[in-house]
Amino acid sequence: MAMLFTPFTLRGLxxxxxxxxxxxxxxxxxxxxxxxxxxxxxxxxxxxxxTGLLIVEVTSVDPGGRxxxxxxxLWQDEQVTSTAQMVQFLHTQGSVVAVQLxxxxxxxxxxxxxxxxxxxxxxxxxxxxxxxxxxREMDETEISHVVEAFRQATRxxxxxxxxxxxxxxxxxYLLHQFLSPLVNxxxxxxxxxxxxxxxLLLEVARAVRAATPQDKPLFVRLSCTDWAxxxxxxxxxxxxxxxxxxxxxxxxxxxxxxxxxWAVPQPFPNYxxxxxxxxxxxxxxxxxxxxxxxxxxxxxxxxxxGQADLVAVGRExxxxxxxxxxxxxxxDTEIEWPAQYxxxxxx
Ligand SMILES: Cc1cc2nc3c(=O)[nH]c(=O)nc-3n(C[C@H](O)[C@H](O)[C@H](O)COP(=O)(O)O)c2cc1C
Numbered sequence: 001m002a003m004l005f006t007p008f009t010l011r012g013l014x015x016x017x018x019x020x021x022x023x024x025x026x027x028x029x030x031x032x033x034x035x036x037x038x039x040x041x042x043x044x045x046x047x048x049x050x051t052g053l054l055i056v057e058v059t060s061v062d063p064g065g066r067x068x069x070x071x072x073x074l075w076q077d078e079q080v081t082s083t084a085q086m087v088q089f090l091h092t093q094g095s096v097v098a099v100q101l102x103x104x105x106x107x108x109x110x111x112x113x114x115x116x117x118x119x120x121x122x123x124x125x126x127x128x129x130x131x132x133x134x135x136r137e138m139d140e141t142e143i144s145h146v147v148e149a150f151r152q153a154t155r156x157x158x159x160x161x162x163x164x165x166x167x168x169x170x171x172x173y174l175l176h177q178f179l180s181p182l183v184n185x186x187x188x189x190x191x192x193x194x195x196x197x198x199x200l201l202l203e204v205a206r207a208v209r210a211a212t213p214q215d216k217p218l219f220v221r222l223s224c225t226d227w228a229x230x231x232x233x234x235x236x237x238x239x240x241x242x243x244x245x246x247x248x249x250x251x252x253x254x255x256x257x258x259x260x261x262w263a264v265p266q267p268f269p270n271y272x273x274x275x276x277x278x279x280x281x282x283x284x285x286x287x288x289x290x291x292x293x294x295x296x297x298x299x300x301x302x303x304x305x306g307q308a309d310l311v312a313v314g315r316e317x318x319x320x321x322x323x324x325x326x327x328x329x330x331x332d333t334e335i336e337w338p339a340q341y342x343x344x345x346x347x
Contacts, residue, residue, distance in 0.1 A: 002328070004017060004296065019050075019299070025058055026042060035082055049324055050324040056098065059101055061073075062149045079156065105122045108120055121135050121142060123185075179197050252276075255290055273293075273302055273308065277305075280308060288311070290311075
């Protein structure tokens with residue numbers, strides 16, 4: 001039996017296997033942030049393909065925090081019903097279904113790009129890049145509103161039937177804009193040394209944990225390096241992971257980059273796996289590895305070596321929604337096929 005197809009339990013939730021689909025924005029929501037038939041078919045196909053954990057794409061906790069006007073949202077109660085219908089179908093296929101909650105901060109679309117009337121906000125009043133709007137530096141009242149928005153969106157996520165929330169603190173979006181010393185130039189309690197820079201993330205984690213039932217786990221996605229001198233380093237991220245664990249976070253999803261436009265890594269197979277391994281070992285918290293993992297034997301080896309507890313397969317699952325069914329066969333492991341497709345199962 002391949003380890004990739006063994007179950008994994010966190011708190012009261014058992015993942016049927018170790019294959020995760022990482023969050024991948026589809027830009028197909030309605031203007032009100034509701035899922036469409038596209039989402040049902042897209043996530044539904046990966047659930048039919050037996051992906052153990054589907055992490056639904058970044059879903060905004062605030063209309064002004066959307067990356068684009070076609071992002072999903074959970075910023076108001078009216079968004080719960082249609083989300084619940086999608087989640088209900090995904091559960092019929094046995095997948096665990098998570099949602100990534102986020103706020104784009106200075107990387108939101110913004111009125112300067114023709115969307116919305118909300119000005120951009122960030123840790124520091126500096127734009128992401130040339131041609132981007134200058135954000136306003138958030139004051140403590142705005143910071144507390146963001147924490148509350150994460151709490152309320154988590155409550156809605158639970159009402160919609162999601163099994164867990166992943167907090168998006170990676171890729172240069174709002175929480176990463178506080179974490180990264182390349183972006184955060186504040187002199188108050190939310191800036192300076194790492195304890196200040198991670199304060200907002202810890203407050204968000206506390207609020208999300210409080211709105212999540214005790215038997216359900218909580219994930220955080222982090223950029224484990226800024227790929228730049230004077231940026232975040234993996235050893236700082238180990239510190240962040242330790243503090244998150246104290247707040248009741250159960251798993252760190254180890255990605256990288258995105259804080260600044262000029263530091264772009266050259267990806268190669270497993271290019272982020274060492275981060276998942278280091279965080280797992282040094283912070284003593286389960287991790288999910290991601291980034292150019294495409295082969296069944298590659299995913300299996302990551303687990304066998306104890307580098308991560310879950311393996312996320314992104315673009316390869318876009319190319320092939322039935323990757324888990326085929327990976328099980330490649331790894332000589334019997335898994336249950338959807339009954340409707342049994343006549344197509346290779347003998
Ligand atoms: C179309 C697309 C949309 C993405 N959207 C998100 C997102 O909503 N949130 C996020 O954290 N990462 C997002 N990512 C990054 C992926 O989750 C993943 O980390 C990345 O694709 C690397 O994994 P891969 O090499 O297996 O594709 C996106 C990637 C793609 C290709």
